[in-house]
Amino acid sequence: MTELVIQNLYKRYGEVEVLKDINLTVKTGEFTVFVGPSGCGKSTLLRMICGLDEVSSGEIAIDGELMNAVPPSKRGIAMVFQSYALYPHMSVAQNMGYALRLAGESKELIAERVTRASEILKIDDYLDRKPRQLSGGQRQRVAIGRAIVREPKIFLFDEPLSNLDAALRVDMRMEFARLKDRLGTTMIYVTHDQVEAMTLADKIVVMRDGRIEQVGSPLDLYHHPENRFVAGFIGSPKMNFLPVTGGDGARLRLPGGSVAAPRIGKPFEIGVRPEHMEITDGAENTLTGNVLTSEHLGSDTFAYVQIEGVERPAMVRLDGERQITHGEDVSIGFADSAVHYFGSDGLTISQAQVPAAA
Amino acid sequence: MPTDLSQAADARTFRPSPHAKRGGLRAGQGRFGVMLLLPALIAFSLIVLSPFVQALGLSLYKYTISTPEPIFVGLANFKKLLADPTVRGSFVTTAVYVFFTTFFSITLGLAWAIILNEPFKGRNALRGISLLPWIMPATVSAFIFGWIFNSRYGVLNAVAMEFGFIEHPQAWLSTTSGAMTAIVMVKVWLSIPLFMSFFLAGLASMDREQIEAARVDGAGNYNVLKDHILPHLRPVILVVVVLGMIGNLQQFDSIYALTGGGPVRATSVLSVEVYRRAFEQWDIGMAATIGVLWVATILPPAYFYLRQLMKGAE
Incomplete structure (x- = not known):
């Protein structure tokens, strides 16, 4: 079985450490996505x-063999x-058959595999064309075809969709998902786009500054980010963060309101996702602020609410039909269960032991 | 002065600016372009065009040291030349010289460019030093090689004897093949920097990821060169071959300084032949005739080169 194991991996360019102590296992057939801001390694x-x-x-091993x-x-x-x-x-x-030609495979085998791959990717009409005669999306398919023809144990994709326009990117994203189901091969995919990561991955590896911040399934990362960085990076639109300004045992004081204190730990900051917020008075926790502006996307309405003492306005996701008056004072409400607590070190204060709010 | 604009508008006549010239902007630009070209045109006419036309004329005359005035002989010179085995010999010598110099300057220039395209410490310094032969006057280079090949105190003899390849010092330049090898080496040495620069520029525009993709596909050095670098450099190679051929067909100084066309006529390429006929035998008419034939051999590669340049400009 094809398993990729990386242990204590470092990459240095002179004094600069680009990758620091990477440990990772990718299982057979897994679609793994490396995601992180540019320069994260x-x-x-x-x-x-x-x-x-x-x-x-450090070590990189495929199938137990040191690579x-x-x-x-x-x-x-x-x-x-x-x-x-x-x-x-x-x-x-010729592009697609190049690796096989170098490996000295027979013409029949090359032709057969090229034909099969081109049918999967629907590029069989362009086999005689040169790359410059193809559109961006077609070139992308040829590049994937060139990889498929080799029948590798692991596919590696380096930001494959970043050169395509937005509409095509969504289409190709779907193709990747389809390809993954069809081939069942292990795939490792690099992107800076967390939406690509969320939609494609079985397993996401979030990286920052040469380190792995967290590894997990998309929903795992969404619901249980291990630190503030992952919480802010995964999810669109971004999570709202609010500093904790004080409080007693039961409630934490926040700018514009308060929130239920966690059972354990001393939170420095809390985070709530825009989709877990509402504009309402009747919620377990409420914050008051002033509506700065709003965006109507049809399906959703995003309200930017300025809370006094917070630099960045909080974003609240509302129903698409909801009308908001700019400049109006409103109450933002959210449930206890929607709150993520972060310590001063940026790590999540896990509330796993704490029973979910009633 | 027409200061009242409304009045001018009423009359629907606008006096053109006193600086405006007939023919409008486009013609003005054209005139300006010609003016910019004029210095170069004058220099070209004086230095290149008029001697060439004169030579073209002289090729139709018998004009030697024994003829006080040139005598018009029509195409007799050409007839005589084509029957002359020494001139045919000169063409063969030139062909040999041009083939080997062009071939080796390009292969070695390309190899050197590929080496200098790899990142390593001191690369820029080495690139700079590599341009040295280009900067040095060709005759100086020729004399350096003259010393290297010298039969009495040459470095080549010393080294070859040290390693036991030869027992006695050899007079390298006094054999036919030795002299030819020497003038080819000098020219190759002179040409490498220029060709290397061409190739380096071509390599700089090569997509790094393409080479990496080829490596992942299993290409070794040979396949990377054959399947990726050479196809990418094809247009550059084309230009360099043509430029090299033109330059080598014209080469004179380094050859004359090193061998003077000898031994006997072994290295007497067309340029040397023209010089010898004109200034050693004082047969100006014949020299001009050879010159015309010589130009005729340069024209085809020059045409290719210009066509390639035009294509690039489009």
Whole structure:
């Protein structure tokens, strides 16, 4: 079974540590997404798995076999590059069959696999064209086709959708999901777009500054972020954060109101997702603020509510038909269960032991 | 002065600016363009065009040291030349010289460019030093190589004897193949920097990810070169081959300084032949005739080069 195990992995460029103590296991058939802001080291990690960047220290093993010194072509992986990196002077068919040709496979086998892959990706009409005669989406498919033809144990995707326009990106995202079901191969996918991560992944690896912040399923990360960074990074629109200004044993004082205190820990900050907030007086917790502006998307209305003492206005997701008067004082309400508590170190104060609010 | 605008508008006549010229803006730009070109045009006419036209004329005359005035002979010079085995020999020598110089300058220039395209410490310094042969005057380079090949105190003899390849010092430049090898080496040495620069520029525009993708697909160095670098550099190679051929067809200084066209006629390429006929034998008419034939051989590659340039400009 194809299992990728990374242990104590470091990448250094001179004095600079780009990756710090990475430990990760990717199981067979898993769709794993590395996500994080630019410069977090996610692409470097992918390139090291691929074998394009050398390991400074630590181990990368596929199927129990140490890969540190194995050249990329011998690792049983295929990579789809951000720029697609198609060979401009070769036709689509030649692009896709290149790896097999180098491996000395027979013409029949190459033709058969290229045909099969091109049918899966619906590019069988373009096999004789050169890359420059294709649209962005078609090029993307050829790049994926080139990977499929090799029948790798692991697919690596480096921000494959970032060069496509928004509409095409949504389409291709769906294609990736379909491909994942159809091929069932292990896939590792790098993106800075948390929506891509949430929609595609079985397992998300959130990275920041060369470290893994949290690993888990999309819903796991959404509901139980381990720290403030993951809480803010996962979920769209972003979670609202409010500083804790004081309080007693039962209630925590916040700017504009208060919230139920957790059973354990001394929170420094709390977070509530916009979709868990309402504009209402009748809720377990309420905050007062002034409506700064609102955005009507049809399906949703986003209200930006300025709470005194908080720099960033809180965002509240409301029904699409809801009308909001700008400049009006309102009460934001939310349930106890919607509150995430964070300590001064940025870590989540887990309330797992605490019974869910009644 | 027409200061009253409303009055002017009523009359529906606007006096054109006194600075405006006939033909409007476009013609004015055209005139300005010609003015900018004029210095170059004058220089070209004086230095290149008029001597060429003169030579073209002289090729139709018998004009030697024994003829006080040029005598018009029509195409007799050409007839005589085509029957002359020494001139045919010169063409063959030139062809050999151009082939080897072009071939080796391009392969070595490309190899050097690929090496200098890899990131390593001191790369920029090495790139700078690599341009040295280009900066040095060709005759100086020729004399340096003259010393290297010298039969009595040359470095080549010393090294070859040290390693036991030869027992006695050799007079390298006095054999036909030795002299040819020497002038080819000098020219290759002179050309590498320029060609390397062309190739480096071409390599700089190469997509790094494309090479990486090829590596992942299992391409080794040979396949990366053959399937990716060479196809990418194809347009550059085309230009460099043509430029190299033109330059090598014209080469004179380094050859004349090193061998003077000898031994006997072994390295007497067309340029040297023209010089010898004109200024050693004082047969100006014949020299001009060879010159015309020589230009004719340069024209096809020059045409290709210009066409390639035009294509690039479109």
